[in-house]
Amino acid sequence: MTVVAGTPERDDERRAFERRRRQRNLALLFALLAFVILIYVITLVRLDGSVPGAG
Amino acid sequence: MSRRADISTQTVAAPGLATVGDFVQLLKPRVMSLVVLTGVAGMAVAPGSLHPALEIVAILCIAVGAGASGAINMWYDRDIDAIMNRTCGRPIPQGRVAPEEALAFGIILSGFAVMTMGLALNWLAAGLLAFTIGFYVFVYTMWLKRRTPQNIVIGGAAGAFPPMIGWAAVTGDISPASVALFAIVFFWTPPHFWALALYRKGDYAKAGVPMLPVVAGVRETKRQMFAYALLLLPLAALPAFLGIAGPLYLAGALVLGFTFLARAWAVLRSPDADIGDPALQRPAKRMFGFSIVYLFGLFVLVMLDGGLGLTAPLADLAAGFGE
Numbered sequence: 001m002t003v004v005a006g007t008p009e010r011d012d013e014r015r016a017f018e019r020r021r022r023q024r025n026l027a028l029l030f031a032l033l034a035f036v037i038l039i040y041v042i043t044l045v046r047l048d049g050s051v052p053g054a055g
Numbered sequence: 056m057s058r059r060a061d062i063s064t065q066t067v068a069a070p071g072l073a074t075v076g077d078f079v080q081l082l083k084p085r086v087m088s089l090v091v092l093t094g095v096a097g098m099a100v101a102p103g104s105l106h107p108a109l110e111i112v113a114i115l116c117i118a119v120g121a122g123a124s125g126a127i128n129m130w131y132d133r134d135i136d137a138i139m140n141r142t143c144g145r146p147i148p149q150g151r152v153a154p155e156e157a158l159a160f161g162i163i164l165s166g167f168a169v170m171t172m173g174l175a176l177n178w179l180a181a182g183l184l185a186f187t188i189g190f191y192v193f194v195y196t197m198w199l200k201r202r203t204p205q206n207i208v209i210g211g212a213a214g215a216f217p218p219m220i221g222w223a224a225v226t227g228d229i230s231p232a233s234v235a236l237f238a239i240v241f242f243w244t245p246p247h248f249w250a251l252a253l254y255r256k257g258d259y260a261k262a263g264v265p266m267l268p269v270v271a272g273v274r275e276t277k278r279q280m281f282a283y284a285l286l287l288l289p290l291a292a293l294p295a296f297l298g299i300a301g302p303l304y305l306a307g308a309l310v311l312g313f314t315f316l317a318r319a320w321a322v323l324r325s326p327d328a329d330i331g332d333p334a335l336q337r338p339a340k341r342m343f344g345f346s347i348v349y350l351f352g353l354f355v356l357v358m359l360d361g362g363l364g365l366t367a368p369l370a371d372l373a374a375g376f377g378e
């Protein structure tokens with residue numbers, strides 16, 4: 001069996017490790033989605049031209 | 056003495072241990088909440104208005120910028136964080152987050168906050184935000200913190216900029232009123248941190264951080280805390296005279312200010328023979344706790360009175376009497 005460097009070998013440790021990794025990946029996914037939505041909303045609002053002092 | 060603590064005190068992070076909560080902890084959420092409050096107050100009292108979506112974006116950028124500088128601070132201070140009781144539970148000294156991960160996290164978030172602020176609001180607000188992050192990281196964390204007891208006096212400017220950033224996000228400029236809000240936070244910072252440093256003196260001494268109680272002694276620290284609390288009294292009243300708040304704010308600021316002064320007086324009068332004694336630490340702990348209530352109260356008041364216009368600014372009242 002190939003063991004990835006830094007990956008724990010015991011079953012309980014591996015499960016905890018995979019759970020934390022899944023949580024981090026999901027958080028990153030949500031952050032990226034939020035970023036895309038944010039840029040979309042900013043673009044819509046800026047197209048309205050309602051920002052004082054904006055270049 | 057080396058300005059970096061012994062590397063042997065550091066814990067090496069095991070890969071894959073970090074949870075989402077650890078990354079949230081890197082952002083110093085409690086510090087972030089006060090930064091957001093003062094930033095929102097700056098936006099609330101600034102003349103003019105923003106699209107609600109852009110208001111949320113501005114608040115998000117201020118919060119993320121503050122959090123990012125906190126993460127970079129934790130990356131740089133990981134050696135002394137491991138030594139101090141107050142900070143040894145942080146994710147890096149605990150080995151849950153690798154230092155380079157924290158640094159990358161902070162840099163990416165800083166870039167996001169500044170660029171988004173610039174693109175969505177204006178480049179003055181973005182420039183102030185970038186300056187604030189740079190000031191906290193380079194001037195306070197890397198330069199002053201381990202070199203001078205004036206570290207939090209000068210470094211406190213970083214925490215004082217958010218109301219100016221909020222104001223600039225709305226108006227695109229800097230005004231005396233926004234500088235007054237800056238000054239309140241700037242002069243509040245030393246007594247706030249020195250109250251903490253008084254009862255954490257041993258911690259700072261152990262880590263080699265030259266906080267005022269460690270370098271100049273407990274008595275001198277208490278004197279300076281009282282002087283700053285005294286100085287804050289007229290400064291906190293300024294928003295009422297600069298047209299961004301009215302008599303309600305002024306009355307609240309005076310009540311809060313005199314209470315803060317009373318706390319500083321209690322600290323000044325307390326014996327300082329053995330600051331390690333829990334009974335003798337009580338006045339400093341109470342002052343530290345109240346300092347947070349004080350700043351929170353002032354900025355909530357300025358938002359309610361100035362932002363919602365509960366009472367007319369003093370200048371308008373004076374003009375009314377003149378007619």
